[in-house]
Amino acid sequence: MEYDREGPQLPTARGPVSGAVGAHLLGTGPLPSPEAVAAAPVYGDDLQLALYQCYELHYRGFAGVSPGLEWDPGLLGVRATMERRFLSALRADTPVHDSVADAVGALLVEPVHGEGVSHFLRDEGERWHLREYAAQRSLYHLKEADPHAWVLPRLWGRPKAAMAAVEFDEWGGGRAERVHARLFADLMTDLDLDTTYGAHLDAASAECLATVNMMSLFGLHRSLRGALVGHFAAVEITSSPGSRRLAEAMRRTGAGPAAEHFYDEHVEADAVHEQVVRHEVIDGLLEQEPGLAADVVFGIDATGHLEDRLGARLLADWRAGRSSLLRPLPAARRVDGGIAHVS
Structure with missing residues (x-):
């Protein structure tokens, strides 16, 4: 049997369902029972x-896991059950x-006194907040688009x-060094984070996992192609103002030039993408x-719903000082004047 050697490591189980799925992928145990899948909280970690x-x-699969399991009938059956529960929720x-028109119009309105995550990071976020935010978002941004x-x-x-044109931009317009996933890895380097694909999966919250799972759910089902287009529109329309605030947060905290550049790039690019998505893709x-x-x-x-849940989790933790x-995360190493500091 062929095994992937270059993918990320399987994550640590968070309960009986994820534990059984991981064991099945390694060939060391059975798939989770229908009862276990039905009992697991739908938005929960497991x-x-x-x-x-x-x-x-x-x-990209997982290290030590056979690529053939991508289409394993038993695993697909378990996945379908979890998907039905997630989609129903x-x-x-x-x-x-x-x-x-109403949904898109709401995205175009910026609150006068915003209280979201990007506002917090811009106005009062510290370096450790930025590092945590980047670690969580790496689950998506290292496979952006x-x-x-x-x-x-x-x-x-x-x-x-139109969709292909936007995706082409996200993938660097044919230049590997400008692929947005590459730019995000450079941001992570500025923040002293491990840039390995999947390195922060064990650290990410269930709320973060749900935002990425929704993209895959919509993308992998032809019947949900309209929902995927709606999700993509929500991302592109709201990206430019949010990225502007995050770029300001990176500058204020001295995160580094690559950290600033990632969000500066999205301010400009996504302002154009917004128009293309609204008038060409959706219309x-x-x-x-x-x-x-x-x-x-x-x-x-649904994108707004899950992003609100993630934002509430982040802000509740950070405002409580936790x-x-x-x-x-491993302590960050910063170099000032040739002297290394651990923060």
């Missing part, structure tokens, strides 16, 4: 990590707008061309398939 493990087989818990690529073969004509898709309007709205609003991570 189910979200188990789902993340299943999805990661479609990206999202549909039940997400307040949705009445129309695409990859989950959205699943939708490309499900589109055609105008929305496909083009709904011109072809008007019946997907409700799915686009759901994708937009870490938002499940595992502490």
